[in-house]
Amino acid sequence: MTRNRSPQRSRILGYLVPVAAVTLALLIGALMLGILGANPLEGLNAMFQGAFGSGTAITSTILKATPLLFVAVGITIAFRANVINIGGEGQIVLGALLATVTALYLPEMPAPIMITLIAVAGIVGGGLWGAIPGALKAYYRVNEILSTIMLNIVAVQLMNFLLRGPLIDPQEIERGTRIPQTERLAEAADLPLLFGSGRFHIGPLIAVIAAVLAYILLWRTPTGFRLRAVGLSDDAARYAGMPEKRTIVLAMTLSGALCGLAGAVLVFGSESHRMVTDGSTAGFTGNAGFNGIVVALFGGLHPLWSIPASFLFGGLLVAGNALQRAVQVPSALILAINGLVVIFVVSSERIRKRILAHPVHVDEDEGPPGEGPDVMVPLSGGEPEAEP
Amino acid sequence: MSELFTTAVLVATVASGIRLAVPLLLAALGETFGQRSGVLNLGVEGMMLLGAFGGYYTVLQTDNVWLGVLVGAAVGAVLGVGTGVMSVTMQADQGISGIGVFLFGLGMSDLLFQKLVGTPRPIDTFPQLDIPLLSDIPIIGEMFFQSSAIVYLAFLAVPVATFVINRTPFGMDIRAVGQNPAAADSLGVSVARVRYATVIIGGTLAGIAGATLSIGLGIFQQNLTSGMGFIAVAIVYFGAWRPIGVMAGALLYGMVNALVLQTKTLGIVPTAWSDIASMAPAIITILALVFVATRFRQPAALTKPFIREG
Numbered sequence: 001m002t003r004n005r006s007p008q009r010s011r012i013l014g015y016l017v018p019v020a021a022v023t024l025a026l027l028i029g030a031l032m033l034g035i036l037g038a039n040p041l042e043g044l045n046a047m048f049q050g051a052f053g054s055g056t057a058i059t060s061t062i063l064k065a066t067p068l069l070f071v072a073v074g075i076t077i078a079f080r081a082n083v084i085n086i087g088g089e090g091q092i093v094l095g096a097l098l099a100t101v102t103a104l105y106l107p108e109m110p111a112p113i114m115i116t117l118i119a120v121a122g123i124v125g126g127g128l129w130g131a132i133p134g135a136l137k138a139y140y141r142v143n144e145i146l147s148t149i150m151l152n153i154v155a156v157q158l159m160n161f162l163l164r165g166p167l168i169d170p171q172e173i174e175r176g177t178r179i180p181q182t183e184r185l186a187e188a189a190d191l192p193l194l195f196g197s198g199r200f201h202i203g204p205l206i207a208v209i210a211a212v213l214a215y216i217l218l219w220r221t222p223t224g225f226r227l228r229a230v231g232l233s234d235d236a237a238r239y240a241g242m243p244e245k246r247t248i249v250l251a252m253t254l255s256g257a258l259c260g261l262a263g264a265v266l267v268f269g270s271e272s273h274r275m276v277t278d279g280s281t282a283g284f285t286g287n288a289g290f291n292g293i294v295v296a297l298f299g300g301l302h303p304l305w306s307i308p309a310s311f312l313f314g315g316l317l318v319a320g321n322a323l324q325r326a327v328q329v330p331s332a333l334i335l336a337i338n339g340l341v342v343i344f345v346v347s348s349e350r351i352r353k354r355i356l357a358h359p360v361h362v363d364e365d366e367g368p369p370g371e372g373p374d375v376m377v378p379l380s381g382g383e384p385e386a387e388p
Numbered sequence: 389m390s391e392l393f394t395t396a397v398l399v400a401t402v403a404s405g406i407r408l409a410v411p412l413l414l415a416a417l418g419e420t421f422g423q424r425s426g427v428l429n430l431g432v433e434g435m436m437l438l439g440a441f442g443g444y445y446t447v448l449q450t451d452n453v454w455l456g457v458l459v460g461a462a463v464g465a466v467l468g469v470g471t472g473v474m475s476v477t478m479q480a481d482q483g484i485s486g487i488g489v490f491l492f493g494l495g496m497s498d499l500l501f502q503k504l505v506g507t508p509r510p511i512d513t514f515p516q517l518d519i520p521l522l523s524d525i526p527i528i529g530e531m532f533f534q535s536s537a538i539v540y541l542a543f544l545a546v547p548v549a550t551f552v553i554n555r556t557p558f559g560m561d562i563r564a565v566g567q568n569p570a571a572a573d574s575l576g577v578s579v580a581r582v583r584y585a586t587v588i589i590g591g592t593l594a595g596i597a598g599a600t601l602s603i604g605l606g607i608f609q610q611n612l613t614s615g616m617g618f619i620a621v622a623i624v625y626f627g628a629w630r631p632i633g634v635m636a637g638a639l640l641y642g643m644v645n646a647l648v649l650q651t652k653t654l655g656i657v658p659t660a661w662s663d664i665a666s667m668a669p670a671i672i673t674i675l676a677l678v679f680v681a682t683r684f685r686q687p688a689a690l691t692k693p694f695i696r697e698g
Binding site for chain 1: 491499661682
């Protein structure tokens with residue numbers, strides 16, 4: 001365990017463990033392709049071309065990566081504070097709903113103000129939906145994993161109710177088609193396009209800025225120090241006089257706020273410029289609330305590493321659609337592979353820790369931005385210790 | 389509201405509530421074993437989905453519902469072994485690894501369904517099995533004793549689970565390992581072996597629960613369980629880690645759901661509002677979690693991997 005390895009070498013080896021875990025998951029995916037009767041090489045080629053093979057493909061990948069990045073950064077903040085936020089799906093939906101309501105009911109106004117307001121609405125909607133399980137955990141010791149999942153279920157029903165009822169496009173009622181969607185939202189709220197491509201909006205840019213801000217928050221501010229201190233040891237943080245409970249609520253609120261922003265971007269960056277439901281959360285979010293967890297883990301719970309990680313997994317999702325077209329293998333395969341990625345990455349944590357268990361202290365506060373995570377998962381899961 | 393209170397409707401609602409409770413009860417009973425030994429298996433949803441597909445596909449091919457349940461159990465058992473490797477051997481974080489199993493099950497069951505079945509085809513469901521004499525009692529008989537064998541078996545499993553956990557040497561090991569693994573270990577109990585056993589029991593029951601759901605409905609579709617597996621995990625908390633409490637939780641959930649469905653079919657509330665009514669089970673679950681968290685202690689070693697000192 002303490003063989004003499006140089007710190008750099010053990011760090012590099014440490015980074016390679018999650019990469020190996022992902023590679024293994026992808027290999028199993030390729031194997032499944034073979035079992036399903038598709039030529040794995042043909043499939044992989046179609047996937048690569050579909051996700052990275054052209055300008056349009058890369059645009060699709062980046063747009064797909066955007067909600068993943070927001071969620072991953074949010075999840076990272078929560079996980080760093082040892083709060084497991086599985087409620088990304090619901091928080092995305094709530095952010096989207098509040099942003100949609102804002103756009104529907106506000107009078108006409110200049111685009112910059114409108115866009116700021118819908119972004120704030122998204123942040124508030126998601127933030128509130130995150131604050132609830134945060135407060136329940138902090139003050140009532142309710143397991144946040146369970147409460148966030150329950151709130152996901154509540155959120156999808158709320159979305160269906162609002163989009164089938166109060167928020168439905170009046171034309172849908174007139175025509176009797178009753179498709180559960182809003183009317184075309186105010187044009188002032190359309191996310192501005194970049195590069196004149198017709199699709200590439202400012203969403204990805206906002207997501208990258210959010211990731212950088214989250215990095216600064218976590219490693220360059222007292223609040224961030226408190227978040228991480230509570231995450232590493234709530235006892236020590238408590239003895240140091242840190243407000244543990246408020247920190248937990250803050251972590252969940254920030255986490256939810258970022259997911260909510262993802263929701264706003266999903267609506268106002270969409271090509272239809274409406275909010276639509278097919279009755280399921282996944283139909284709106286594309287499982288971003290869960291896939292964002294995969295990205296956060298692969299990014300080593302580091303906001304900046306989440307940027308390339310989201311690009312990779314956004315690519316994987318786009319590749320899944322290409323796969324379906326090229327070799328008729330359902331894109332559900334990608335979801336299964338993502339599940340395996342999570343399983344392998346968390347399971348390989350033990351190996352990684354063993355490699356990193358090197359008697360050299362690395363002061364992570366001083367590390368440059370690209371230094372990456374030292375202790376990847378401060379999680380013990382579940383709720384705080386019961387007080388006697 | 390008066391339509392809701394006619395005898396016929398009431399009987400139908402209770403009977404359907406019991407049927408709806410069964411998959412949840414089976415999955416939650418299995419989860420109870422894992423949690424009592426200190427393992428939080430959050431992958432129940434994924435296991436149920438794969439068990440549901442396994443059961444559905446078997447019945448589609450063979451028309452034998454019991455073979456379907458058996459296949460569901462086998463699928464669940466295999467996933468239980470996988471969970472053991474993750475949670476016990478690799479000491480992975482239980483909250484997150486369970487989400488991995490969920491995503492895997494969600495994607496894989498959908499993939500297999502689309503590839504092997506394609507268009508939804510109905511299958512045979514469980515035959516009704518009236519309990520002699522008891523089923524003839526007016527009202528009560530109709531509510532409780534005109535169901536299928538799997539329903540009776542699921543409720544019989546409750547006293548069995550209570551007995552195993554409280555009265556057998558294996559049950560004592562489970563409780564010891566869940567409360568104080570270090571002490572159990574020093575007395576020669578293999579923490580790993582006990583936890584493997586409980587997660588495999590949990591997986592098997594989750595698989596059976598999934599198969600019961602799909603065969604009971606006679607269909608399979610993408611995300612058939614839609615959160616039921618997670619609710620099963622919550623119900624274990626709700627039931628304060630006791631099989632009888634778990635049964636109460638499953639029944640409450642089943643009844644609330646049956647009531648919501650009943651108000652929908654009777655058209656008592658406008659259709660749009662039925663979405664609001666559908667929130668009830670999840671909100672009740674959250675309130676129940678608050679109630680339990682402030683009154684009961686969870687197994688001391690829950691979610692904590694056991695690492696032998698020195």
